[in-house]
Amino acid sequence: MTSRLTTTQSEDATNSEPQQNHQSTWGLVVGASLISTGLAAYEIVPASVTPLIRDSLGIGPTIAGFLVGIMFGAAVVASLPAGAVLDRTDSRHAMALAVLTLVAAGTWGWFAGRQGDYRSLIASRALGGVAYVVVWNAGIDIVSRAANAENRATAVGIFTASGPIGFALGQGTGPLIAHRFGWPAIFVAFAGLTIVGLLLFWPASRGLGTTRGDAPSIQEFGAVLQNRNVWTVGLLGFLGYSLYLFVNSWGSSYLTAELGLSLAASGLLVAVFPAIGVVSRISSGLLSDRIFGGRRQPIVLGSFGVAAPLVLVFTRFRSLPLLIGLLVLTGFAVQLTLGLSFTYVREVVDSRVAATAVAFQTSVGLTGAFLAPIAGGVIVDIAGFDTAFLLAGVLAICGIAVAWVAPEPGGNSEAF
Template structure:
């Protein structure tokens, strides 16, 4: 007896196709975000167990701090070359290679840590920094292309929220992992999360990360670096990341030194500042896409306009509930720019060099992240916290001026 095959109607598959494409796009975003979350946790986790590392390797606080700082430094240097390569290559394959690189770097760091070889640990972290910047740039590139123009900023905002999620994961679980399995285990603890992310990402990204025709020429690459609109958006990222890392680095010290709180309590209170970024970075895309009809400039202008007075008055209050409220509001405001700027910059250039523009934004932004804690420390030592926060507020005011004159892609 033969079985009749089920009757199919062409219009059924046609009507389901857009829904399937949307589901695939959001699976891609989820997978890329998991990869980035694992890398962000790997990036920050040594900070959570610094005393253990110092005792085990017999190193000072400055050298120990380099375990985190080396990844920022590597990212600043490697970002532009990585972006230029991504404009000539397959972002999908680049994500897979970056995950493999992290597995190698994590294993290398674990072995070096068990042997007590500090220099080798640092070298492994530098390799991990290359993996981080490739995932960040390639992830933004491929997520942007998978999304529609109506929800692009929302999708990229969700992806960039992986940063604060990963930071919270690394800071929260690092001590537990180190206590249970030994501190070198922190270097391999989060590689599994990136592999899981790749398993989700790979099938969903089929056909999206492929090359977009001929590779951009050297002249087109140079045009990105000469583009005044790119520099304008890049400056917004630099100022935003400077504010973000300044408060992250010196907020807890202020509460401890000036208000007499314990370092544990101060750290817990200041943790709300980056944590609110999960909401803020996603909200930046939703606000831009849904409320402002795809406009980007009003969001970044509002970001600095709200942040400036909050940073300027921060040291004038002693009430803990009020200070926590200020940290929440400031963290939300600052990270609106951090979430949106990567969508913003790729829209002011030709799509053929979009990855290069994103890489430029990453490099300039992380330069601010690298410099702000150092400069903040110098000002605190020389003039105190009031002056340091006053100057940080001045950066936010500069952000207002730059955002007011910032371009609006697609609008005359």
């Protein structure tokens, strides 16, 4: 009787282990995604209340655009060093440290905003940029290793979709928070979400923090930098992120300044632009694999081909339903490239340097994200919104040209 009971208990424990592991994996994915969502919302939220910040601090559109762009600039600088450190340390502890860093950066930004200290505010945002890139790199690493082969793509897709979800959250709620608590409060508003995410992530990620493998060597960096196809895909990422951040940063201000909408209304409208990325980023791989038989070039070509005319005509319409439709279609089109580019760049190099190629793609894409809000502010200041959106449309046309000559994966590792 005792033997039978012991056997039954052993079988029950064995049967429950996969379920426990499954629950733990998805607890980790949800926790990491909440952390990333909070960081993404913190990242974009100044764009939703730019007129308030400009009036309060007495700054022009160029300087105001820097409040968004500085985070991407800091991430560009920190991305490769952060990746090298993560290769040699515990990614789990790095995620926790990044959350604490965001809380410190947000609190710092709140104090700086209340005191009208623009330089201190910029410094706090740069610190937040470092936290962002650590969470992004460490999150992808841990989520990839936690999931099994059958659900790995789904798990990573859910995590990366946290970016557009966070952007939509920041764009949609930023004006409401600013109206209720004052605009400096936007810098601390999303810290609580990252803390909740950490509370879910921490127990579920136990034993998954340490990354095995060496940091990329100088020879691996050299191989990537000499590869023509890597530069082509990198340029697609640069153009895609430039369009994405330009509309995110200046779409709300356009609707407020030119159409007379309230900040709350314009923020909610523009929030649909990043929000559609939840569908777009996940579906880009499905379209490529299922419809085009694994080909990548038709997806990026279609991405820019649809986005270009939509951006070019955006300021020609005054109908709100039509503008919402344009934002949805443009957001979907642009984020097809963003969803596919990190998979794409891995496939045009030898697997030996795939991780290095992804790190390069991150840096190049974030460079576009850093420059677009600032350049957009300069153009708006000098020539107005019509010219700014026209030039953004020209960027999309350049994307069509680059996508036209983009390589297909499979043996295409030609160097200069």
